[in-house]
Amino acid sequence: MKRLLRYLNAYKKESVLAPLFKMLEASFELFVPLVVAQIVDVGIKNQDAGYILRMGGLLVLLGVIGLTCSITAQYFAAKAAVGFATGLRNDLFAHIGGLSYSEQDTIGTSTLITRMTSDINQVQSGVNLTLRLLLRSPFIVFGAMIMAFTVNAKAAMVFVVAIPVLSVIVFGIMAISMPLYKKVQKQLDHVTQATRENLTGARVIRAFNRQEDEIQNFDESNGLLVKFQVFVGKISALMNPLTYVVVNLSIIAVVWISGKQVDAGIITQGETVALVNYMSQILVELIKMANLIVSISKALACANRISNVLEEKSSIVSPAKGMEQVPAAIAEGADIPAKVQFDHVNFLYKGAKADSLTDISLTVKKGQTIGIIGGTGSGKSSLVNLIPRFYDVREGAVLVDGVNVKDYRLETLREKIGVVPQKAILFKGTLRENMKWGKKDATDEEIYRALDIAQAREFVDSKEKGLDLYIDQAGKNLSGGQKQRLTIARALVREPEILIMDDSASALDFATDAKLRMAIQKGTKDMTVFIVSQRATTIRHADQIVVLDDGATVGIGTHEELFESCEVYREICLSQLSKEEVQ
Numbered sequence: 001m002k003r004l005l006r007y008l009n010a011y012k013k014e015s016v017l018a019p020l021f022k023m024l025e026a027s028f029e030l031f032v033p034l035v036v037a038q039i040v041d042v043g044i045k046n047q048d049a050g051y052i053l054r055m056g057g058l059l060v061l062l063g064v065i066g067l068t069c070s071i072t073a074q075y076f077a078a079k080a081a082v083g084f085a086t087g088l089r090n091d092l093f094a095h096i097g098g099l100s101y102s103e104q105d106t107i108g109t110s111t112l113i114t115r116m117t118s119d120i121n122q123v124q125s126g127v128n129l130t131l132r133l134l135l136r137s138p139f140i141v142f143g144a145m146i147m148a149f150t151v152n153a154k155a156a157m158v159f160v161v162a163i164p165v166l167s168v169i170v171f172g173i174m175a176i177s178m179p180l181y182k183k184v185q186k187q188l189d190h191v192t193q194a195t196r197e198n199l200t201g202a203r204v205i206r207a208f209n210r211q212e213d214e215i216q217n218f219d220e221s222n223g224l225l226v227k228f229q230v231f232v233g234k235i236s237a238l239m240n241p242l243t244y245v246v247v248n249l250s251i252i253a254v255v256w257i258s259g260k261q262v263d264a265g266i267i268t269q270g271e272t273v274a275l276v277n278y279m280s281q282i283l284v285e286l287i288k289m290a291n292l293i294v295s296i297s298k299a300l301a302c303a304n305r306i307s308n309v310l311e312e313k314s315s316i317v318s319p320a321k322g323m324e325q326v327p328a329a330i331a332e333g334a335d336i337p338a339k340v341q342f343d344h345v346n347f348l349y350k351g352a353k354a355d356s357l358t359d360i361s362l363t364v365k366k367g368q369t370i371g372i373i374g375g376t377g378s379g380k381s382s383l384v385n386l387i388p389r390f391y392d393v394r395e396g397a398v399l400v401d402g403v404n405v406k407d408y409r410l411e412t413l414r415e416k417i418g419v420v421p422q423k424a425i426l427f428k429g430t431l432r433e434n435m436k437w438g439k440k441d442a443t444d445e446e447i448y449r450a451l452d453i454a455q456a457r458e459f460v461d462s463k464e465k466g467l468d469l470y471i472d473q474a475g476k477n478l479s480g481g482q483k484q485r486l487t488i489a490r491a492l493v494r495e496p497e498i499l500i501m502d503d504s505a506s507a508l509d510f511a512t513d514a515k516l517r518m519a520i521q522k523g524t525k526d527m528t529v530f531i532v533s534q535r536a537t538t539i540r541h542a543d544q545i546v547v548l549d550d551g552a553t554v555g556i557g558t559h560e561e562l563f564e565s566c567e568v569y570r571e572i573c574l575s576q577l578s579k580e581e582v583q
């Protein structure tokens with residue numbers, strides 16, 4: 001929570017003024033029982049209507065001033081709380097964006113969404129309530145007790161007993177409910193996760209007729225959330241009845257003791273009314289305080305969850321003195337032995353028991369096309385993800401232009417590389433805006449050239465709006481193949497030195513796939529291209545083919561060489577191609 005408090009720094013004035021105005025309001029409130037006592041003891045006793053009206057006017061005035069103070073406090077508290085949440089949300093968003101794949105995999109997307117939304121909202125409302133009530137409520141409680149002492153010390157002793165008892169109830173319930181709120185938020189993550197999975201996978205769920213099962217799973221997860229919420233709600237709900245019982249018993253004691261004092265002529269009826277009023281004020285404030293404590297408990301649980309994300313450091317950061325420039329040797333045109341090199345690479349996913357890649361060594365020359373093939377889960381994506389440093393190797397090194405990828409500034413390294421991910425993702429906006437992701441100042445000609453190579457020109461031309469075609473969220477108004485071609489074009493717009501296509505032509509028909517490969521070969525002479533694919537036809541013309549099996553290379557060579565020497569490759573080819581096609 002401490003690290004989150006700095007987000008209030010920009011709202012110091014508001015954070016001071018809000019509680020100050022609330023205390024001002026409280027001070028006026030503390031005078032009300034005394035005025036009422038005067039009405040009883042003077043106005044009613046002497047049947048002085050003028051006095052009663054004057055005192056009534058004073059009560060209205062106190063009420064109006066109190067209301068003005070309260071509205072002013074509300075304004076400052078809301079301003080500070082909204083500002084706090086906005087700053088925090090911006091920073092959390094930027095922080096999550098800076099986390100590597102590894103941390104994002106470990107924390108999980110759903111919980112990150114809950115933390116960005118529901119958790120921050122909870123903290124925002126906690127800050128608002130804290131600024132308004134944290135000082136005001138204890139101030140009224142103790143203020144009312146002191147005022148009660150000024151009225152009558154003997155009757156006020158009841159307050160001395162009641163307040164600690166009430167405090168034990170309030171803080172005891174807080175201590176029990178606080179850990180439970182953490183549990184509630186955690187379960188909320190599960191519900192969000194289930195919702196997200198169901199919404200993004202709606203088509204698959206319907207295709208497999210899994211609606212009923214999914215509804216049942218969701219019901220179970222949601223039911224558990226309700227159960228936790230009801231349980232914690234029941235504990236919190238004890239707060240009001242318990243505090244009411246104590247306060248009402250105290251009021252009876254005050255009336256009893258002060259009644260006797262009235263009989264003895266020690267205090268007046270008006271003073272008895274004032275004492276009862278003070279006790280009622282304490283009750284109201286304690287109930288507010290109880291609700292405040294519940295809100296603070298929730299807000300603290302949420303703040304901890306946010307802090308945990310903010311404390312998470314990205315395992316992949318640019319080195320302090322990262323390589324910004326092209327290494328001198330390359331600039332001078334020296335013959336760098338390899339564009340990309342894997343040197344005895346072992347790679348382990350965080351939390352995984354065994355390496356996903358073992359002892360990979362590979363040398364790729366500038367301008368070469370490398371095909372990577374292997375069964376599902378053999379490590380193809382893992383291998384190419386190491387080049388732009390989406391993940392770091394456990395052992396060994398990946399070198400680009402003879403320099404370890406860890407020695408580059410991340411921006412410099414990633415500027416060299418165009419990545420077409422396995423899952424085609426486009427963003428809401430025009431097609432032109434999407435194409436400019438790779439190069440901010442790309443001209444329409446550059447975009448059309450990339451679309452030509454990616455075999456997407458025809459489809460774009462067929463749309464009336466051309467480059468102004470509006471793309472819905474995640475590109476859902478496009479077909480799978482269209483999305484794939486556009487993501488390839490997006491990567492090509494910046495004319496990267498290295499192009500990585502991670503199974504990114506799988507939705508294309510064989511003819512378009514072949515045309516795409518030809519166009520890439522022709523249009524991108526100096527580009528080093530990595531093509532990950534499960535299709536033998538897609539990679540058979542590559543300069544080098546890497547065959548992966550269970551994370552290890554079982555063959556590196558051309559199609560002909562591998563077909564002769566590598567059994568895994570031969571099996572893949574024969575399962576997909578006829579004998580004539582293989583030759």
Ligand SMILES: Nc1ncnc2c1ncn2[C@@H]1O[C@H](COP(=O)(O)OP(=O)(O)OP(=O)(O)O)[C@@H](O)[C@H]1O
Pocket residue numbers: 105349350352356374375376377378379380381382383422534
């Ligand atoms: N984020 C991750 N965390 C932990 N393990 C992972 C992660 N991603 C992949 N793996 C594991 O690493 C291994 C290699 O996965 P990878 O995605 O590289 O395979 P692939 O050959 O690209 O498969 P496919 O052709 O199905 O895409 C698999 O056993 C997989 O279960």
